[in-house]
Amino acid sequence: MQEEISQDFLVKLAREYGLTSLEEEAFVETFSSEITDQVIIKNLNISLSAYKARMGNVYVKFSFREGGRGKKERLRYFLQEQYHRENPNHPSRLSDIDTDAFVNELNERLREKIRNECSTMRVLDMTSPLELSSIFTEINVLEQVSRHRRLRIDDLLRDFQAKNDGNSLDRFGLNRRIVKKISGIDYVQQQEKLLVIGKPGAGKTTFLKHIAIQCSERKLFPDHLPIFVVLKDFAEKNGSPSLLEYLIQDHDSWKVHGYEIEYLLKERRVLLLLDGLDEVRIEDLHRVNQQIQSFTENFHGNRFILTCRVAAQEYVFEQFTEVEVADFNEQQIQEFANHWFTHKQTPDKAARFLEKLQRNPRIQELATNPLLLTLLCLVFEEEADFPDSRAELYEEGINTLLRRWDASRNIERGQLYQELSVARKVGMLSHIALQAFEQSAIFFRKQTLADYIANYIVNLPGKRNRKLLPYEMERQGEIVLKSIEAQHGLFVERAYGIYSFSHLSFQEYFAAKAIASEYELERLQTVFEQVRNKQWNEVFLLAVNTGLFHSKNGLEGI
Secondary structure, eight states, X not given: OOBSSOHHHHHHHHHHTTOOHHHHHHHHHHHSBOOOHHHHHHHHTOOHHHHHHHHHHHHHHTTOOSOGGGHHHHHHHHHHHHHHHHOTTSOOSGGGSOHHHHHHHHHHHHHHHHHXXXXXXXXXXXXXXXXXXXXXXXXXXXXXXXXXXXXXXHHHHHHHHHHOSSOOSSTTXXXXXXXXXXXXXXXXXXXXXXXXXXXXXXXXXXXXHHHHHHHHTTSSSTTSEEXXXXXXXXXXXXXXXXXXXXXXXXXXXXXXXXXXHXXXXXXXXXXXXXXXXXXXXXXXHHHHHHHHHHHHHHTXXXXXXXXXXXXXXXXXOTTSEEEEEOOOOHHHHHHHHHHHHHHTTOHHHHHHHHHHHHHOHHHHHHTTSHHHHHHHHHHXXXXXXXXXXXXXXXXXXXXXXXXXHHHXXXXXXXXXXXXXXHHHHHHHHXXXXXXXXXXXXXXXXXXXXXXXXXXXXXXXTTOTTOOOOHHHHHHXXXXXXXXXXXXXXXXXEEETTEEEESOHHHHHHHHHHHHHTOOOHHHHHHHHTTTTOGGGHHHHHHHHHTOGGGSSSSXXXX
């Protein structure tokens, strides 16, 4: 019978791994040639139970404790590959592996790992994690990313005016300009390499976890092994390993060997889910980008999905198709609410929740963002109602985006505008919102918005005498604009170079904050000249009816 691996090599390995003489004898007899167990026990002159006991110890010493009946073939493959590395002229056994069976066997071993990483979610004030499957709502994606659309402000204004009846779920009217929406799951199945971008709280991580679970349960890409990677963890791993080294290290405690990961990658049987490129520290970003680029090129043919916030950084992944997570529509809001309250064992609340949203389109507008929809559900859960004051709800939503969301996930953002406190950020946004309302503007060119920001910053106490050249002010304004968009999602690029507040409700609220904190009578008189202007109705209601005028500086509670 043809010798597969030399006995001398097997003896050397047996002694390296600390096998006893009896274990070594069984080990060498088993793997030096392809023979049946019956022939082996006859050659060794031992019983079948004695042979199994010896080989059981062999598997333990080679760290092949898991895998059931597949252990023998996996160890044989491992030995062949080790022998092939030392003896390149010896043929590899890659062609002999039943790859489908191997993928399924490895998937079974890693099912618990994927469940630990991906089956639950916990955000904001949740007292305990929720099963993802109990509340997951399918997302849609936009094939044409908003910031790539070549539109003018006049185009966006026409859509806004056509739908600005106060009762529209999308008061910006942007759905008219969306060329095509498609189910996220359907789109994933069409693309080998996909970059999913979205605003903060748009549901990118939840979507990626859902895909991992579906693949693990053989409902999606059943011939692939799902691997979920939090890029922040990879970036901060001691020793700065390569992405391949990290995957091998991350699976070591689950008794998955490096050669097994490499084999499936070479066979194009891995679904690699890379979550949160925007969460990577600036000092690690170049290395991580290079690793993703080289890894996806070296192991082309596998499936890759990468998530990142809109505007988080300047990235170039030429081989990736880029799509944007769409806002929730009315049907998705209903589905999420029904799932949420059914899971909480209060299904009757779902109908009341949705009825209250229908009555208040400004709050319903916030529900198009899954994170803010989760906040609304949490608020409604307590009192079976929304607060009497919409300002309280807006304040909590803004606080969620400005402070709590990243803090809840232990994310530290870069130095881009660290010097601005939350109160200063609110002051700046309020200043911009009021100026915009005075000019009847809800859409801004990038340069105009960057100028507003830069002028506010240079006039802050302690900076008023600071001289900046025009190009320095422009650059500073653009950096802060990108930071607000990426970190908080309070500004959104609606088309190429054209921005607005993420929700018109937030612009109205910030303008009300600016009015409430204004002490100069002349300035207030100018503002009150707009009292008959319908566009200002909500601003004045927020400023007067909610008692904002009674706050000392308009910043309490933020």
